[in-house]
Amino acid sequence: MTSTSGSLAADLLADARRGSETSLGKLMQLHASYLKLVVASQLDDRLRARVSSSDVVQETFYEAHRDFPAFRGATPEEFLGWLRRILMNNLLRAVELHLKAAKRDVRREVSIDRAQGPGDRSVAAIASQLPHVGDSPSASIQRRENADALGHMLNSLPDDYREVIRLRHQEGLDFSEIGDRMGRSSGAVRMLWLRGIKRLRGLLDEGSEG
Template sequence: MDASSPSNAAAALLDRANAGSTSSLGRLMGLYSEYLKFVVSSQMDDRLRHRVSASDVVQESFYEAHRDFAAFRGESPQEFLAWLRRILVNNLMRVVERNVTAAKRDVRREVSLERLRRGVEQSSWRFSAMLESDVDSPSTNLRRQESNAELAEVLAKLPADYRRVIRLRNIEGLAFAEVASRMDRTSGAARMLWLRALEQLRLEYSGEIEE
């Protein structure tokens, strides 16, 4: 793998962060910013999304990661990202508790930490599946972490309706009927929008990789 690849860049930033560089820590977290926003958004329903932005949850998680970095015991970017996701899950739980009105049942029974944790992991794997090849290898996990961050950066540049249909279909795993209902479109229109969004994503991502 090229020395300038995102995975090697992340490893170098983590080494410098462990050596005490706060700026390197900030840059390292920035590599995963857009990716984590998509993961958070996939776990927020519409009523919650209207009250709290995914960016706010990610930024709060970054603040806590920066504050508590001395407690991090991992040695690789993959371990660092897993640590960030654990912080993210706890912040999501607090957001749900603060913003969802428990009219008929306790929100703690409705949305548990374990349920959120499973949801975040599932969204992460669905995100990865958009770029998986048919060939597996010992370096697949490393490439997956690298590709997730790169793909999220490209996704963030797409039009809002393209981002939304990809999130609903690919990351939340909804059927086209539900995607259509959420987007106030027919199933056929939702499918066509999804196909156009994927094509644009592939074109933009391929362009990023070739540069």
């Protein structure tokens, strides 16, 4: 980090400490390119087709924004180290969820194709993506077992949440394409997707406890 950028980062961190969300956002964006390079250097070849560097970084920013009150560092260097730890946790989760579950998912897809109609398969496809925002594999498997219940939960979401989840997981669109469909920026629909998935996971948690 150059002296100029280091000074800017220090000023932004100080402002963020005083409660400025705008400064916190700018501080995170200073490190976006670096974090994307970290993702690109760490991703397994088998994951590159399934995991977007931008998605991992955006998820990291979402978690960092949410958890910033718990950050105890005092310098920009400590903040960057904190961001990197969050990022690496997200990458490790991706490895666990995508690679270790690959064979199981193939078997499940064959089973689902035989047992369910097209609508149910779409719901199951969405369910299989829920771990992207963090969950244990065993819990995710249990929650995926009842596609009908998940379908009802999806229908209970606000229209914008339901639509962004449908476009992302049923039509396979990237966030820029979803933004074009919904008349929003790619960053806005990415955050909308994260909130929708969080809401859906909350419903799943309630259902698993009932």
